[in-house]
Amino acid sequence: MSSKSFFIINYGCQMNFLESQKIAGQLEGIGYSYAPDKMNADYVVLNTCAVRETAERKIYGTIGLIKKYGKSGVKIAVGGCVTQVKGKEIYDRYKQVDIIFGSRNKEMLPQFFESADKGKRILNLDEIVNEDIEYALSAKRDSKYSAFVEIMKGCNNFCSYCIVPYARGREISIPPDNIKDKIVGLIDKGYKEFTLLGQNVNSYGKKFTDDKDRNYRFLDLLNDLEGINGIYRLRFITSHPKDFSFELADLMATSNIIAHSLHLPIQSGSNKILKLMNRGYSKEDYIEKISYLRSKIPDIALSTDMIFGFPSEDERDFLESIDILKKINYQIAFLFQFSVRTGTAAAKMEEKFIDNKTKLERLQYAIDFQNKISYERSKNYIGNIEDLLFYSSDKTGKKLMGRDTHNMIVVADGKKKDIGNIKKVKINDGNSYTLFGSQLNE
Numbered sequence: 001m002s003s004k005s006f007f008i009i010n011y012g013c014q015m016n017f018l019e020s021q022k023i024a025g026q027l028e029g030i031g032y033s034y035a036p037d038k039m040n041a042d043y044v045v046l047n048t049c050a051v052r053e054t055a056e057r058k059i060y061g062t063i064g065l066i067k068k069y070g071k072s073g074v075k076i077a078v079g080g081c082v083t084q085v086k087g088k089e090i091y092d093r094y095k096q097v098d099i100i101f102g103s104r105n106k107e108m109l110p111q112f113f114e115s116a117d118k119g120k121r122i123l124n125l126d127e128i129v130n131e132d133i134e135y136a137l138s139a140k141r142d143s144k145y146s147a148f149v150e151i152m153k154g155c156n157n158f159c160s161y162c163i164v165p166y167a168r169g170r171e172i173s174i175p176p177d178n179i180k181d182k183i184v185g186l187i188d189k190g191y192k193e194f195t196l197l198g199q200n201v202n203s204y205g206k207k208f209t210d211d212k213d214r215n216y217r218f219l220d221l222l223n224d225l226e227g228i229n230g231i232y233r234l235r236f237i238t239s240h241p242k243d244f245s246f247e248l249a250d251l252m253a254t255s256n257i258i259a260h261s262l263h264l265p266i267q268s269g270s271n272k273i274l275k276l277m278n279r280g281y282s283k284e285d286y287i288e289k290i291s292y293l294r295s296k297i298p299d300i301a302l303s304t305d306m307i308f309g310f311p312s313e314d315e316r317d318f319l320e321s322i323d324i325l326k327k328i329n330y331q332i333a334f335l336f337q338f339s340v341r342t343g344t345a346a347a348k349m350e351e352k353f354i355d356n357k358t359k360l361e362r363l364q365y366a367i368d369f370q371n372k373i374s375y376e377r378s379k380n381y382i383g384n385i386e387d388l389l390f391y392s393s394d395k396t397g398k399k400l401m402g403r404d405t406h407n408m409i410v411v412a413d414g415k416k417k418d419i420g421n422i423k424k425v426k427i428n429d430g431n432s433y434t435l436f437g438s439q440l441n442e
Contacts, residue, residue: 005033007041009062012049014237015197016080018148020047021139023106028140030110038066043075043113048082050163053339056082060094067096075099075116079106081167084125085343091123102126103168104153127169145391145420146403147191151179151221152198156206157240159267160278160345161307161338164199171200173208176221180228187230190420193389193403196221196236202243222251222258232389232422233405235259241266242280246292253296260297261331261407264290265305269324270317273310278345283324290328301377301406303332308366309359310338311349318362325370331377331406332433333370337363371432378408378430385440386410388425390418404435412437 006027010020023045024034035041044066049055059082066076077099083090084103091100098116101109102125112122141147152173155165183194198204205217225234234257239248241264252258264286268274271282293300306321325333337359340347388402388410400414404425411434412425418439425437 003031003033004042005035005040006043006045007035007038008045008047009038010047011055011059012047012051012081014148014195015150015199016047016049018139018150018197019080019106020045021141021148023047023109024140025138026107026109029138034140039070041071041074043077044070045109046076046078046080048078048080050081050085050167050341051339052336053341063094063096075113077101077109077112077116079103079109081163084167085163087123087125091121098122100124143391144189145191145389146193146195147186148195148197149179149182149186150174150197151201152204155199156203157200157280158278158345160276160349161310161341163341163344166343168199171203171206173198173204173206175208175210175212176214176216176224179221180224183225183228183231187228192230192232192420192422193391194225194231194234196234198236199238200240200243201236202239202245202248219245219247219251222248222255226255226257231257233257233259235261235407237263239264240280241286241289244289246289249289249293249296252293252300259407260299260405261301261303262293263303263305266324266328267305267307268310268313268317269306269321270313273313273317273321276312276346276349277307277310283320287327299406301331301408302328303334303407304328304330305334305336306366307336307338308362309354311346311352311354313338313354313362322366322369325366325373329373329377330370331408332374333366335363335366335370374432375430378432378435381406381408381427381430381435384427386425386427386435386437387422388412388437389422390414390420392419408435409433410435410437412439414439 008020008024010016038044046059048059063076075098078097079101081103083100087100099112099122104127115122154169154171156171158165202218266286267277267279269283386404388404390400390402392401394401394411399411400418401411404410410425424440426440427435427437429436
């Protein structure tokens with residue numbers, strides 16, 4: 001058992017967030033304590049994201065800051081997607097870093113810590129032999145009622161701009177019994193809401209970690225979870241438009257537990273750009289699937305990702321993306337400028353790169369445009385009665401927060417004893433990203 005402390009700095013997606021929770025649970029399980037902040041920890045773990053260049057740049061600045069102002073003798077461990085791609089480069093360039101680990105060997109951190117305590121520097125990007133061991137790690141979850149549950153790792157799509165297949169490897173699915181056992185165990189601890197995680201959940205079941213052949217796909221998993229008592233609400237991310245099926249839309253429409261929200265990243269409204277991105281669908285394909293989904297679930301709330309300034313994007317392509325924002329009428333859109341990731345196909349399109357000024361102007365226009373759409377959609381919720389699972393207090397400590405079936409954050413009056421309970425809330429107001437309501441007497 002150790003008397004030393006650690007602090008985790010997380011970058012990136014929900015998958016990274018869950019993995020940081022697993023690291024924390026693992027370290028606390030063998031006696032390490034969680035430090036109040038990064039400057040007072042014996043170990044600082046940076047769990048990195050390689051999707052965008054800005055996130056990667058932050059990592060290098062943080063390393064120097066911790067080494068200069070952190071606790072005397074602090075050890076720095078850097079892992080995740082960036083190190084899986086650039087681990088050797090970071091190891092050679094940043095001597096302040098004591099441990100470099102990858103995106104699939106986090107359960108080896110206790111051994112790495114022990115070696116670092118003996119003065120050794122570690123560079124280990126090996127994939128673990130038995131992923132069932134990694135899956136069994138107990139996460140230190142921020143919420144006592146809502147939990148992320150990983151159902152698969154990796155990606156086989158190789159979108160031309162994306163580093164994920166290189167950083168996280170090929171798709172591989174967690175066996176269904178492991179997933180169901182994990183959820184049942186969490187229900188026994190009081191959890192009520194679950195979000196299934198994968199780079200492309202629609203591809204679940206093509207290959208399993210135990211190498212067993214199963215005729216079992218994502219729809220089968222959702223049907224099985226429907227039969228588990230104790231699941232109040234179920235969400236899943238991320239879905240890929242080329243794999244999202246009418247059958248899945250049908251299942252969502254008839255489900256008693258699946259939320260009326262869907263994140264379906266279109267990335268661009270231009271067929272020319274979608275082809276260059278290697279997305280595998282046209283905007284017409286996308287619109288057809290959304291139209292069918294809305295015919296089955298009229299109140300479905302949609303969110304998306306979109307990239308602006310992709311190589312060779314011209315004014316027409318840009319305006320087609322703006323038109324998609326208008327036509328689909330997303331509740332939320334996560335909008336980004338194109339970020340070059342070394343090793344991807346898009347990085348080789350240098351002669352077609354868009355200048356930064358144009359990229360930023362297009363991005364800002366899109367953000368302003370979408371903010372107005374989100375605001376108007378939020379106003380349409382006023383007067384609705386929503387079932388809400390309260391999961392925490394708000395920043396003031398005077399009100400409670402939760403997410404509704406449309407994945408909107410809702411702030412409402414309530415008492416601390418209401419946290420973890422499902423209450424009816426009337427929506428009174430809203431802005432682009434948050435709704436405000438009052439709890440109804442029952």
